[in-house]
Amino acid sequence: MANFIDKLKPALAGSREGPPTSAASRGPSPFWVMVRKEFGDHIRSWRFVILLAIVVLACAGSLYASVSALKDGQSASAASGEGSSSFLFLKMFTETDGSLPGFLTFLSFLAPLIGIALGFDSVNTERNKGTLSRLLSQPLYRDDFLNAKFVAGLLLIAVVIFSLGFLVMGMGLFTIGYPPTPEEFWRVVVMLLITVVYVGLWLNLSLLFSVRFRQAATSALCGIALWIFFLVFYGMIVSLVGNATSPADTAAASVVIRHQDWMMLLSRLSPAYLFQEAASTLMLPDTRTLNPFITQDQAYLAINAPLSFGQSLLLVWPQVVAIVAETTVSFAAAYVAFMRQEIRSRS
Amino acid sequence: MEDTVIALSRLTKRYGEFTAVSELDLNIRRGEIFGLLGPNGAGKTTTILMMLGLAEPTSGHASVCGIDATRNPIEVKRRVGYMPDDIGFYEDRTGLDNLMYTAMLNRVPEAEARRRAVELLDKVGLGAALGKKTGAYSRGMRQRLGLADVLIKRPEVVILDEPTLGIDPEGVRELLALIRELSRDEGLTVLLSSHHLHQVQQICDRVGLFVGGRLIASGDLAALSQLLDGSSSYAVELDVGGWSDALANALRGLDRVTAVDLQETDALRATDRSDGFVTVRVTGTDDIAAELAAAVVSSGASLLGLRPLRYGLDEIYHRYFEGGNTVGQLH
The missing domain is CATH 3.40.50.300 (P-loop containing nucleotide triphosphate hydrolases)
Structure with a gap:
């Protein structure tokens, strides 16, 4: 330290020759610099490695379960002479021999955890470590900070989900030796895309908590509590409400149907339920409707054939829109909460 | 500007x-x-x-x-x-x-x-x-x-x-x-x-x-100390051996001297007390160091040290906080 003053003098004298940041040699915009840094931080963190290990293990396990189930099923159906090999490739994602849940179930269960883990400490840790005030005293827009956190997280999620999905596809291809049709391929890709949006919702929720709560632990707990609530308790609560308000057995059919519609609406508030509906419809082309009540005429007149890809997509469109809407609402909430906060160092 | x-x-x-x-x-x-x-x-x-x-x-x-x-x-x-x-x-x-x-x-x-x-x-x-x-x-x-x-x-x-x-x-x-x-x-x-x-x-x-x-x-510092005191004042610290009340009165009697205060001796110097060495702060309206020195020496006491005091920020700070408190109480 003794002579650093002397050393600093010529350096500064030399360093101020040019105008600060001439237009010709401008670096990338601060937003992408932040995205890059966040992305790098995520990938290097232990948390991400652990999370990835869990998800990969779960997927490998489910793949094993589904492949063994398919083998049994194939031999059984071959014996009975049915030979229903339609959408065999998709069955790899849903079928299971009962020892482990299928890939889709695992994904809908574990994917929110990725979102929560990536976001829960993103804002409050920066605040507590004193880096937030330093960062925001640089020439960048305040919302860019939050946007960068979100975009970096979403990018990473997309990379993880897609590589996982393609990995399962490849492994499946390897083990069952049955190639997917283009339609099956696109169904899987769209399903993965919906999964990314769904995980993005959880990322946003955990971002919101990290803005709202000063302690990372509190915000993580909040995210996990919400996750468990929607995955486990929400369905129970809805059926409880359904039982309590169910019309009498003697009630008119229209009353029963209206009641059922209400219950559906209530269930579909849960993002987990929406995702399950959307993903399983895409993976099971035989699903013709998401309405639990169809009249006898409808059932009778319906053609007993799987839906085409476009029609399946049309069927899940409302679900996808609802998930996107919920994502947007939670991001807006995080945004407003962040913009209203005052930036002080470590407080 | x-x-x-x-x-x-x-x-x-x-x-x-x-x-x-x-x-x-x-x-x-x-x-x-x-x-x-x-x-x-x-x-x-x-x-x-x-x-x-x-x-x-x-x-x-x-x-x-x-x-x-x-x-x-x-x-x-x-x-x-x-x-x-x-x-x-x-x-x-x-x-x-x-x-x-x-x-x-x-x-x-x-x-x-x-x-x-x-x-x-x-x-x-x-x-x-x-x-x-x-x-x-x-x-x-x-x-x-x-x-x-x-x-x-x-x-x-x-x-x-x-x-x-x-x-x-x-x-x-x-x-x-x-x-x-x-x-x-x-x-x-x-x-x-x-x-x-x-x-x-x-x-x-x-x-x-x-x-x-x-x-x-x-x-700047001078302006602040001026502002603080209202009128400009000067203070001198004297280390005197053989201090007496007569000398104190003599000093008070001097022209332009407004106050003579006995300072508390630093703990470090406490051992020196045996030889009757005392620190006095004299405040006046003008620079009076020369007169003070003459007065002390002529009274037969020994002048061991003489330091003109400038008000440092410390002083200013301290006074302002005393003042700041009273302002706070008034509101």
């Missing part, structure tokens, strides 16, 4: 009932080192945040380099380097990474950012710790890294919030010397907030005293 870099006019910030900053008027000239002095919670940091557009003033106007800080904070932040009081770095990144990140946020291309970062790190004496994670840095190292972090964007104005907090005295001395060098050689305007009087006194051209959200006085 026309070259004003920071201009605050009637700047006010309220948090509910509490007024953090009240009707603040302040002008800071180019190339000046201005010390913002005040106790904790006086509103120093709030004022700084409003200058950077990080906090919105309730009323009033803040402009930096002629740019409205509330309306156009990005432009202001491009020109101003700000070091928060408790600066933090990304602890799992190296010092070099942290600096480069700051530079790139200021749109410096990567190669140039690396060049500048290495250069600055070397110059603040962190060249050896360049590849070390900042989590392993000591307090003093982080403060120096903070200074490099502020300078890497080549600012026109540097705002340092409590820069000397938690560094050892030698480190403080060097840091302050560095700040002064920068201001002088580069024409940097420096705003320094502190509650450490001695440090501010050493390097600041002007000082503003900040209490309870108000700037109660500003100016």
Whole structure:
């Protein structure tokens, strides 16, 4: 330290020759610099490695379960002479021999955890470590900070989900030796895309908590509590409400149907339920409707054939829109909460 | 006066009932080192945040380099380097990474950012710790890294919030010397907030005293002490051997002497009490050192020491806080 003053003098004298940041040699915009840094931080963190290990293990396990189930099923159906090999490739994602849940179930269960883990400490840790005030005293827009956190997280999620999905596809291809049709391929890709949006919702929720709560632990707990609530308790609560308000057995059919519609609406508030509906419809082309009540005429007149890809997509469109809407609402909430906060160092 | 870099006019910030900053008027000239002095919670940091557009003033106007800080904070932040009081770095990144990140946020291309970062790190004496994670840095190292972090964007104005907090005295001395060098050689305007009087006194051209959200006085040291006392007064401290009440009366009888007070002796000197050595503070309306010396010697007592006292900031600070309290009680 003794002579650093002397050393600093010529350096500064030399360093101020040019105008600060001439237009010709401008670096990338601060937003992408932040995205890059966040992305790098995520990938290097232990948390991400652990999370990835869990998800990969779960997927490998489910793949094993589904492949063994398919083998049994194939031999059984071959014996009975049915030979229903339609959408065999998709069955790899849903079928299971009962020892482990299928890939889709695992994904809908574990994917929110990725979102929560990536976001829960993103804002409050920066605040507590004193880096937030330093960062925001640089020439960048305040919302860019939050946007960068979100975009970096979403990018990473997309990379993880897609590589996982393609990995399962490849492994499946390897083990069952049955190639997917283009339609099956696109169904899987769209399903993965919906999964990314769904995980993005959880990322946003955990971002919101990290803005709202000063302690990372509190915000993580909040995210996990919400996750468990929607995955486990929400369905129970809805059926409880359904039982309590169910019309009498003697009630008119229209009353029963209206009641059922209400219950559906209530269930579909849960993002987990929406995702399950959307993903399983895409993976099971035989699903013709998401309405639990169809009249006898409808059932009778319906053609007993799987839906085409476009029609399946049309069927899940409302679900996808609802998930996107919920994502947007939670991001807006995080945004407003962040913009209203005052930036002080470590407080 | 026309070259004003920071201009605050009637700047006010309220948090509910509490007024953090009240009707603040302040002008800071180019190339000046201005010390913002005040106790904790006086509103120093709030004022700084409003200058950077990080906090919105309730009323009033803040402009930096002629740019409205509330309306156009990005432009202001491009020109101003700000070091928060408790600066933090990304602890799992190296010092070099942290600096480069700051530079790139200021749109410096990567190669140039690396060049500048290495250069600055070397110059603040962190060249050896360049590849070390900042989590392993000591307090003093982080403060120096903070200074490099502020300078890497080549600012026109540097705002340092409590820069000397938690560094050892030698480190403080060097840091302050560095700040002064920068201001002088580069024409940097420096705003320094502190509650450490001695440090501010050493390097600041002007000082503003900040209490309870108000700037109660500003100016250089002489102006402040003038302001404080109302009339200018002089004080002399005498070490006298063979002190007597007669001598005290004789001194009081002197022309232009207003008070003669026996000072409490320092604990260190207590052992010297045996030889009857006493410290006296004499206040007068003019420079009276010569007369006092003559009076003491002619009375037969021995004059062991004579020190003219200048009011330091310490004194001023202390008095203002006594005054500040009564102001607080009146409201």
